[in-house]
Amino acid sequence: GQNIDQPTEMTATEGAIVQINCTYQTSGFNGLFWYQQHAGEAPTFLSYNVLDGLEEKGRFSSFLSRSKGYSYLLLKELQMKDSASYLCAVRDRNDYKLSFGAGTTVTVRA
Amino acid sequence: EAQVTQNPRYLITVTGKKLTVTCSQNMNHEYMSWYRQDPGLGLRQIYYSMNVEVTDKGDVPEGYKVSRKEKRNFPLILESPSPNQTSLYFCASSSRGRLGDIQYFGAGTRLSVL
Numbered sequence: 001g002q003n004i005d006q007p008t009e010m011t012a013t014e015g016a017i018v019q020i021n022c023t024y025q026t027s028g029f030n031g032l033f034w035y036q037q038h039a040g041e042a043p044t045f046l047s048y049n050v051l052d053g054l055e056e057k058g059r060f061s062s063f064l065s066r067s068k069g070y071s072y073l074l075l076k077e078l079q080m081k082d083s084a085s086y087l088c089a090v091r092d093r094n095d096y097k098l099s100f101g102a103g104t105t106v107t108v109r110a
Numbered sequence: 111e112a113q114v115t116q117n118p119r120y121l122i123t124v125t126g127k128k129l130t131v132t133c134s135q136n137m138n139h140e141y142m143s144w145y146r147q148d149p150g151l152g153l154r155q156i157y158y159s160m161n162v163e164v165t166d167k168g169d170v171p172e173g174y175k176v177s178r179k180e181k182r183n184f185p186l187i188l189e190s191p192s193p194n195q196t197s198l199y200f201c202a203s204s205s206r207g208r209l210g211d212i213q214y215f216g217a218g219t220r221l222s223v224l
Contacts, residue, residue: 031211041217042215044215045213097168100145100153102152
């Protein structure tokens with residue numbers, strides 16, 4: 001099974017940078033996903049890491065260290081529309097089960 | 111348009127009255143899953159299906175049933191709903207690809223069991 005930890009809430013100012021950490025303990029690792037979920041809406045895919053290192057996608061980047069069981073999602077040049085919950089999810093070797101953290105609510109203030 | 115469609119979006123029912131939440135995807139995905147989302151607990155997997163006629167339990171399967179008779183449909187059945195099944199439910203589908211199994215979620219079904 002998985003044990004996934006991420007902070008509950010974070011607040012940042014428009015234009016700033018925020019880093020959301022995710023730590024996990026797993027019996028078998030087969031990829032880590034980040035999803036964004038606006039209030040009352042479905043989660044949408046942001047990024048995927050399976051190898052160590054940084055994946056960059058526009059204003060969003062995601063980092064993975066498998067040896068440390070650690071990932072972060074970096075949001076740059078924050079915009080008001082980035083106010084949402086960010087979900088870290090880990091896939092185990094079963095390859096069909098995806099376990100989610102409880103999510104980090106990011107509030108962007110003007 | 112590629113999408114996962116759930117129905118109904120909102121449902122209020124009473125304890126013990128059987129209900130079905132439908133889920134359909136038009137992307138020819140092999141894998142489909144059901145999740146429930148509760149405050150502070152995040153998304154928890156109820157059941158998943160790797161293909162037609164292949165289903166397996168997730169982390170919280172008690173009180174739920176599923177079936178996968180066709181590739182596009184994956185209904186969630188609550189035979190005898192109870193108040194602790196009041197939750198926000200999401201159906202998701204995915205397919206193998208270079209970026210792993212990216213899950214596409216339906217819009218959600220908000221269920222209240224009185």
